[in-house]
Amino acid sequence: METTSSSPVKPRRKDKEEDGRAEQEDSSDQVGEPQRKLPRLSEAVESKEVLLNEKYQQPEITQWLQTAWTEERKTQDTKEGQTGAQVFSDPFQICLLPGMLEQGQSQALVAEIIQKVEWSRKQMDLYEFYQSTDLSNMPTCRLLTNFLQVLRKQVRPWLEKVTHLKLDYVSASCSMYTCGDYLLVHDDLLKDRQVAFIYYLSPWEGAEEWTESQGGCLEIFGSDDQCFPQFPVQRKIAPKDNQFAFFKVGSRSFHQVGEVTTFDYPRLTINGWFHGETNEAFVADSLRAFPRLNYLQPDSNNKPPLCLFLNNVYLKGATRRSIQKRIEENSEICLYEFFKREKFELARSQLLAESSTLKWRRQGPANAHNYEVLDLTTARGTILELLQLFRSHAMFDLLRDFTDLDLSGADADRPTCSVELQRWSHGNYTVLGDGLASEENTLDLVYYLNAAEGAAVITYLSPDAEMPTAKAPADVRRSDYDGEEEDDSVLLTITPVDNALNIVYRCEGTTKFTKYVSRNTPLEKGPVFVISCSYKE
Missing domain, CATH: 2.60.120.620 (q2cbj1_9rhob like domain)
Structure with missing residues (x-):
């Protein structure tokens, strides 16, 4: 086939007029569609501020988590009796903190999300779901802004003690997965990301803790000697209301969000990263x-x-x-x-x-x-x-x-x-x-x-x-x-x-x-x- 350097041969583009019509349909659909996918709460809980569960502020709980996170304990899973907090060691360390906020807080956050959050539809090879802008860009969302401050002022220094990592700032946004949405296997490694977190919001009666059949699980993968993720999934963590999960971002922190299979409720989370110095694992990953x-x-x-x-x-x-x-x-x-x-x-x-x-x-x-x-x-x-x-x-x-x-x-x-x-x-x-x-x-x-x-x-x-x-x-x-x-x-x-x-x-x-x-x-x-x-x- 003869080609010229000034006009490289490549597949034809889609018809722009068709694309234009599609964009108009997409934009009009996205204005109200995400909100229709969020079921209303039977009772809206009034809350002036977001409050961290007092149990997690106790020194003995922090000490327990520090111990559970150390090298000596990485060969086994552990669970704390008072809070129900868990640290999983395999295939990489993940910590679950049930009841992270005081009772009723997640319901108040969801009520504000339903009323005020604007969603953007994200579609690519890796994912399909709805996402908000960063919480720092939501001045009208008082509780979400307050939640971000809790992450910055209370959770960040607490995580520094638990993980022994220097954490400088936090980025966070809301994500909503409706039936058919998913996020495929990735490791989160990028520049200065140190700790990834997910806060689950599912305060609807009967859907506080999801079953595996509803989908939306955080699915964890093991990896081989070359740091490639391997089938099958090794661990599944189902959405649970008011639960906070976090893990250290590294060259083996492969995970995905399983496809949501229920039409009844969306998988709603606040998620993001605690950032610090350049992640050392990122350099090695670039050679893979x-x-x-x-x-x-x-x-x-x-x-x-x-x-x-x-x-x-x-x-x-x-x-x-x-x-x-x-x-x-x-x-x-x-x-x-x-x-x-x-x-x-x-x-x-x-x-x-x-x-x-x-x-x-x-x-x-x-x-x-x-x-x-x-x-x-x-x-x-x-x-x-x-x-x-x-x-x-x-x-x-x-x-x-x-x-x-x-x-x-x-x-x-x-x-x-x-x-x-x-x-x-x-x-x-x-x-x-x-x-x-x-x-x-x-x-x-x-x-x-x-x-x-x-x-x-x-x-x-x-x-x-x-x-x-x-x-x-x-x-x-x-x-x-x-x-x-x-x-x-x-x-x-x-x-x-x-x-x-x-x-x-x-x-x-x-x-x-x-x-x-x-x-x-x-x-x-x-x-x-x-x-x-x-x-x-």
């Missing part, structure tokens, strides 16, 4: 690289005749020239009914019938990927034939005709490809990271079997967009993909369509992610299967 795809040369031993597999229309010279022109202009195309219908049906039926007997492995690490990949050595039948076809010289020849890339012929140097068969179900995702950024120009192929709306949706982002790391849900991320900033980052979205081959030419630096599959996504027909390939000249 995600695993890369394995690229192989075309398989010379396999010579499948394309006419037995492909829809005949895609073998015609006129069609190939038309596809090449489209890709040169837009850098992407979707080829519907790509394989013969009988081949597609055989492959889909085989995957659904034999999915449990085929050998699948979960693709990690958890802060980058969560989906299943087929062990290609266990493939057979039509599935094996299709996978072999994507790596065959015949496919390299066809893609050369489609794109004018040097994937075969006299000008081809050492073309390579990566082929993967993925299985996508509820809770699966990929997030942005170094491993998903293209280091050079590549050609992506995406082919769906047993497609379902909302499952395995792929978003391509501009190479000009600031590259994020999975650190936090708020101030440090590249622009959320709502509002005007979407035009500057989102280049293309691929939605699942059965037996359609999506071809995307992406230039160096372009990145992508596959959107989290919510449990609200209907998968009655079973999981979605994706043949995902990348080709290099």
Whole structure:
């Protein structure tokens, strides 16, 4: 494919007029929608100020927590009898303080939140939820401002005693997760963050302490020798009204907020960080690289005749020239009914019938990927034939005709490809990271079997967009993909369509992610299967 340096080829942007209409709809929806998701309190508790539970101000409780937090006690979980405070040691230290404020305080805070807080919808690869501005920017919210002062003047010096860390200031905001919202695996490491905290607000009768089935748990991950988070989740902490949780931010402090699955109540918290000196773990973390795809040369031993597999229309010279022109202009195309219908049906039926007997492995690490990949050595039948076809010289020849890339012929140097068969179900995702950024120009192929709306949706982002790391849900991320900033980052979205081959030419630096599959996504027909390939000249 011929390109010019002044006009790099990349996927087409969304139609701006459509985006404009979408922005207007989003903005009008966000004005009242968050407040409608917050159930009213039966009795509004009057409170002039936020008061810290006196039990936690007792010297003996502080001493107990200091002891529980020391190195000698990190091998076991401990619980204090008077307050019910707990310190968990595995996989990293977390402290829970039930009843942090005096009785009735959380109800008063929620009443003020319902009446006065303005919410912003946050949507990106890593998260979907509502967030407020920082508590320091809420002069009309008297109790929330007072809560921030309690964090600054009482909790901060107290935490310094418990953790032996120098803490300079605190940042805090309100977060609301409604049904379907989530925050995926991250470690919170950024610059000067030292201690992360969550204060839970759930004063509604019958919902003071959530069950695991309602979702919204703080889910804690262990990590391997390279500080990569590992499946499965090791510990779950359910939302509990008036409970304060905190942990030391480090290279292994991987956690997520599990998807909220109840429509009855939102997961409401005040959360943030206590900041201090530059976090020493941050430097080591910056050297941690995600695993890369394995690229192989075309398989010379396999010579499948394309006419037995492909829809005949895609073998015609006129069609190939038309596809090449489209890709040169837009850098992407979707080829519907790509394989013969009988081949597609055989492959889909085989995957659904034999999915449990085929050998699948979960693709990690958890802060980058969560989906299943087929062990290609266990493939057979039509599935094996299709996978072999994507790596065959015949496919390299066809893609050369489609794109004018040097994937075969006299000008081809050492073309390579990566082929993967993925299985996508509820809770699966990929997030942005170094491993998903293209280091050079590549050609992506995406082919769906047993497609379902909302499952395995792929978003391509501009190479000009600031590259994020999975650190936090708020101030440090590249622009959320709502509002005007979407035009500057989102280049293309691929939605699942059965037996359609999506071809995307992406230039160096372009990145992508596959959107989290919510449990609200209907998968009655079973999981979605994706043949995902990348080709290099």
